[in-house]
Amino acid sequence: MQLGNIILLLFIFVFILLGNKCTSSKMDHGSCDQIGIIRDYSGLDGCQWMIESNGKKYQPILDGNLSFEFKRDQKITFSYSNYDGMGICMAGQMIKISCITEL
Numbered sequence: 001m002q003l004g005n006i007i008l009l010l011f012i013f014v015f016i017l018l019g020n021k022c023t024s025s026k027m028d029h030g031s032c033d034q035i036g037i038i039r040d041y042s043g044l045d046g047c048q049w050m051i052e053s054n055g056k057k058y059q060p061i062l063d064g065n066l067s068f069e070f071k072r073d074q075k076i077t078f079s080y081s082n083y084d085g086m087g088i089c090m091a092g093q094m095i096k097i098s099c100i101t102e103l
Contacts, residue, residue: 037052037053047059047091058092061096079098
């Protein structure tokens with residue numbers, strides 16, 4: 001009987017840990033609250049896809065857990081955080097995309 005209680009407590013502990021991980025993962029990925037358009041800037045040296053939103057240009061870097069196929073003039077919703085890095089393309093601010101969906 002004591003072994004059964006230990007197994008039950010272990011199961012509850014693992015369940016709580018996994019439940020907390022899922023909750024924080026959703027919060028980290030943002031809510032895709034920005035609207036933008038994908039533009040092809042491959043005509044500029046070192047550039048490819050850019051996001052235009054609210055009169056600004058952004059160089060997107062996808063979070064490691066995301067995959068997304070960029071297309072010319074694609075309307076999207078996205079969320080991001082500032083990216084502290086340097087790129088070859090100097091056409092816009094570099095951002096790390098945490099959430100992206102096609103409209």
